[in-house]
Every structure is written in C-alpha cells, then in structure tokens.
Amino acid sequence: VSAWLAILGIAAGTLALRVVPAFVLHSDERVARVEARVRHLGPAVLAAMAVSTLFAPGGAVPDDVALRAVAAATAVVVTVRTRSALWPLGAAAAVVVAGRLLGL
C-alpha cells in the first residue's frame, strides 16, 4: 500500500510541476516576458542533466569517468559532423561497449 501511495503522490506532484507553469503563463504577452528571461534555460537544463547523469550519477564520480568523457566527446564530434542524433549515439555507445569489454 505504501508503495502505491508513494507512486501516486509522485505522479500527482510531478503533474503539478509540469502543468503549473503553463497555467501561470496564460497570455502570450506573459509568455513573451518570461521567454526573454528564460531564453537560455533549455541548453542549460539539458547540459546540466547530461553532465550530472553522465559524470556524477548518484552524486559520485564513477570509476570509468575517462571512458565516459571519450564517449561524450565522440557524441559531440559526430553530432557536429552529421547533424543527426542516431549516428552520434551509436558511435558513443560503441565506444562504451568496446571500452567495457576491454576492461577500461
């Protein structure tokens, strides 16, 4: 029962976190004002999330941080070259698999 209570509580709270900004920003003018202030929020959120989950999962730096850095660099380079998302992901995942199979 407590597990279900927790999941339902998280679901309700998370839905509120998602929809409240959309209700607060009910007019285009208000959205425009906020847009000017949060224009760079998107890249910042995504980068923070990527770095945190890649290089500090659970708050600790993982043992294979060098391998992760090489994989991330591979993803950046292949993304810039191909402007696609699938190729860089495949290349970076291949780096991780090869590195782990080699015990790096």
Added chain:
Amino acid sequence: MTTATFTEAVLRTERGAELRRAARAGATAMLPLLAGVAPFALVIGTSAAASDAPWAGLASAPLVYAGASQLAAIRLLDDGAGVLLVVATALLLNARLVLVSTALSSRLRGAPASWRRAASALAVEQSYAVTLTERADALDPEARSAYFFGGAALLWSGWVAVTVVGFALGGGLPDWLGLDVVGPLALVTIVVPAVRTRPALAAALTGGAIAFLARGLPSGTGILAGALAGALAGGFVERRSS
C-alpha cells in the same frame, strides 16, 4: 453549401492535413531520442521487476514518466524509506520539470493556451528538445504544437512499452552493454544542435560545469543549480554582446 462554407471546409481539411503531417514529422524526429532513452526505460523495468513492489514500480512508467525519479523511488522503497521521504526525493529530482515546462510554453508561444497546457503534461527534456529542431523552427505555432504532440506521444508510449519489456525480462542486464550511460549520451546529442549562439554555448557550458561541481548537493538540486546558473550566464553573455 455556400462558397464561403465550402472554402472554410477545404481550409479546415487542408489545415488538418498540415497538422497531421507536422505530428508525423515530430514523431519521426523523436525516433533517435526514443532510442536514447529506451535503455534507461529497460533498466527501470528490470529494477521494478526485481523490487518488493513490482507493480507499483511498473505503474510509475505511465503515471510519473520521469526516469530518474522513478528509479530513485523504486530504490528508496526497496530500502524501506517512508512514503514522505520517497515522494519528497522524487519531486526534488523532478523540480527541473518546472523549468522544462516554462521553456516549452515559451517555445509554443502563439498556440492556443489549452494546447500549451495539454502539452505541458507531457513535458520532459526530450519532448521539449524536439521542438528545438530546425524543422520545428520553420512551423507556425499551431503546427509546432502538433509537431510536439507527435513526438511526445511517441516518446510516452515508447517509454511505457520498453519499461514493460524490461519488466518482462526481469533479470539484470550485463554492465558492458553500457545501458547506464546511453541515456545521458542521448542528452549530449540533443544539447549540441541546440547550441547555435554564443549565449547558448555559455548557458550549456556553465550549466554542465555547475551541475558537476554541485554533485555533492542533495539529489536533483545540482541539476537545478546548474540550469539556473547556465540560464543566467547565457543572459549575461547576450547582454554583453548586444
């Protein structure tokens, strides 16, 4: 049928077809991102299956739909944590969704408010990211919303489906598959195309650096701190260059 009514009907039909095309394009653009999050969903499914409350863990996929908090909740519940602590931790991890939803509302500016509100319920980094593509840039606000809904619907249903597959597989998957890093790497492939200007570059670099430096803070707050610092840095560089 009068000429005016006929013209309106044709326009509605053409507009409907245009919105459906935009939704299909959004779903297509989402495919690589779905491939990126699929391993994470697989891990959540296997973790739920191995937990003390497997069905509640599985139900978190469609209901919560935010991977890090789902995984944290499953692990905390397994450790015997109280309901309040589990909910508080998960919501702290998900606090960033306020920022994602705000950015999404801004991105869909010009679309009907009811569409923006419905869209916000599906706000996650990947569904927002799909609206940053050049294809989405070229669309009007309503078509961009349709583009978002096409991508977001595919992402939500794919997330749930892959979690169910992981749940069915049950047992642990080998580490060498690298499933733990594919999700973050998918985010890297989203960030890079979104960085088109110097302020955006400053925002991304600062956001990443602060999130790393703040890794010792309680769960999720490092990401929040990085996001806010990055947004401020982007605004600062923009003001300096203008």
